[in-house]
Amino acid sequence: MGGRILITRLLSLAVLYVSVAFGLYDGNNTVDLGCNKYAGVSGSNSITKWLGVRYAAPPLGDLRFLPPEEPPCDDAVQIADQHGKWCLATGAAPDNPDTSEDCLFLDVYAPANVTASSKLPVFVFIQGGGFNSNSSPNLDGSGLITASGHSIVVVTFNYRVGPYGFITNGNFVKANNGLRDQRKALEWVQRHISKFGGDPDHVVLGGSSAGAASITLQLAAYGGRDENLFHAAAAESPAFATMLTVEESRYQYENFVIRVGCVGHDSLGCLRSKTAEELQEQNTNVPYPGAAKSPLYMWGPVLDFDLITDLTYNSFAWGRFIRVPMIFGDDTNGGTVFTPRNASAIGESNIFLHDQYPYLDLAHLMEVNSLYPNQNTSCPSPGCYWRQVSDVYGDMRFMCPAMFISSMAAQYGVPRSWNYRYNVEDPGQMAEGIGVPHTVELHAIFGPENTRGGPQSYQPGGINAHIVPVIQAYWTSFIRSFDPNKFRLPGTSEWQMWNSSSRQRIVFETGGNTTVEPVNENTWIRCEYLSDLGATIKQ
Structure with a gap:
């Protein structure tokens, strides 16, 4: 079978070469x-x-x-x-x-x-x-x-x-x-x-x-x-x-x-x-x-x-x-695929963060620990600090930078700037405990047939198949017109432009739904601190 495919390919290439050489190829x-x-x-x-x-x-x-x-x-x-x-x-x-x-x-x-x-x-x-x-x-x-x-x-x-x-x-x-x-x-x-x-x-x-x-x-x-x-x-x-x-x-x-x-x-x-x-x-x-x-x-x-x-x-x-014009955004659980799943103490969380950001000093880590208290009541079992360190790392590396860029764009007069949160839950990823992980929206934007290793729920007939045409419409609208709303699908939310007072962003939800939300106060307080800290720790 493989030999026949190879021979067919070689013959087709030979025909093309000959066609070009003799000027027969339509060009x-x-x-x-x-x-x-x-x-x-x-x-x-x-x-x-x-x-x-x-x-x-x-x-x-x-x-x-x-x-x-x-x-x-x-x-x-x-x-x-x-x-x-x-x-x-x-x-x-x-x-x-x-x-x-x-x-x-x-x-x-x-x-x-x-x-x-x-x-x-x-x-x-x-x-x-x-x-x-x-x-x-x-x-x-x-x-x-x-x-x-x-x-x-x-x-x-x-x-x-x-x-x-x-x-x-x-x-x-x-x-x-x-x-x-x-x-x-x-x-x-x-x-x-x-x-x-x-x-x-x-x-x-x-x-x-x-x-x-x-x-x-x-x-x-x-x-x-x-x-x-x-x-x-x-x-x-x-x-x-x-x-x-x-x-x-x-x-x-x-x-x-x-x-x-x-x-x-x-x-x-x-x-x-x-x-x-x-x-x-x-x-x-x-x-x-x-x-x-x-x-x-x-x-x-x-x-x-x-x-x-x-x-x-x-x-x-x-x-x-x-x-x-610019779009910036992040996934709800951007840190989960990077952080140590066996982290079982605040020290292990801090060591991981310090290994990635060596200019974090003790005072910075103390404030981070205060802003991100561990919500897992199962400690000291193995992995009980995984989500805590995931939340810090996801915000420090991805979520807060995205909102900061959107805010600076608005502050310095960029005429059109939008922000998003991707919150489409795949059953397999949820069962794995990683939530809505880093850059999973890539499979929806390009389409699951055009990427590798995407969630099964994005495939035709899956519970999240509807998110694919929804987000593709926003993205191709932006590509075509510098505005994600002009060619969005009927019935989807109007994507409000970002400003630092209302802090409105679109949320892509499970099943293909879209909503608009203001960034919650707790997230905003955390991100204000991490953004103020960014240059100090050389981001």
Whole structure:
């Protein structure tokens, strides 16, 4: 069976190559980018896909740890029917066949038969993964295009993570190359997306978790300098991690050099001489100075006073960000999948938090413990502090940053800004005890058939299947018009714009329902404290 499939594929590719060579191919799916030509593939849903398109040169050899460069040219028509491999992840096996150091690829999804004059709105999505992995590779944009009535173009892409994207030594290794990859992809969109039917003057930037944090960093990049790379933003659960300066992060470079066996006069040259497999064998986290254990995610953006001119909390507090329409929000139980389930005492809760945020001091932890008393009466049984530490971590890393960004947008005159809470309960996740976990809404936004590992209740016939068209309508409305209400489904709630006095946000509920709520006072008090603390603990 597998042999017949392979033979059929080879024959189809041979026919396509011959057709192109003799000028017989109709050319509707072949896009000439000047330096490269890509032949897309059409699906049965009236959507054309161009998969595995290079937006930058392979970051190999002497290009390892450098900012992205232009992709190499190829005169042949390249068949764009296979996703590019995604980028090497921290802690991942050296021989994972799905990953590679050669990973700077993007995918384009567009309605069939679009032309260069179609000028459709464009949605560019940045996947998450804590800046240590590409956690949502190969997302299929077909569901969003269908939900939009075939009126948008979707772009997804990989970017370097871990040491490949975020190592720096303060001298010869420029910081934040993973973020520079993102900007390179956005620059590619500006130059080329019109050839796929998209409008470079109508680009909405989307992202989830570290991808949503990337949105905040791109909004504030170079002190909020607007280079017209995007014109609106929709961010799901922005993750505010510890951000070190280049000098403070030097221990990460030095530790990596030691483990790889590159101590010497030219440690960087040695690192570049190693194979990716050799680097991967040592690509693990180490504790922050003064912390007990390694953080969940060690490598990440650093304060380089170039691309990143200040801590994220400071950048938005001082209004140094691009003013565009924006959506920010989070899930009800964003911390549960990260925190130790066996935490059985307040000390274990505090140690976990300190490992992630080493600039939390004793006074900060004392106030956090007061704001988040343990509600579990089963102590001292194993795990009785799991939900307490989950609540703190979820608010500190995701929920409170999302509300802070929305508040700063309103304060600094962003004309349209919205906030949400995702509260769709899946029976399996509820039984597992994780509630409504981090970024689960991604499966509804893209559609469960276009993502991996989503809840069964989102599938057709499931109790939460109705949330899929509901949230897709809001998102595609925002992509099309910079307003989630214009094309929302009949009978769904009008999504009120955020302001810091009423603090109204939309709530996506189980079964596809939507409501509007003011943020409750207890949550607001906690978030005011954590947001005021944010810059102190280097978020």
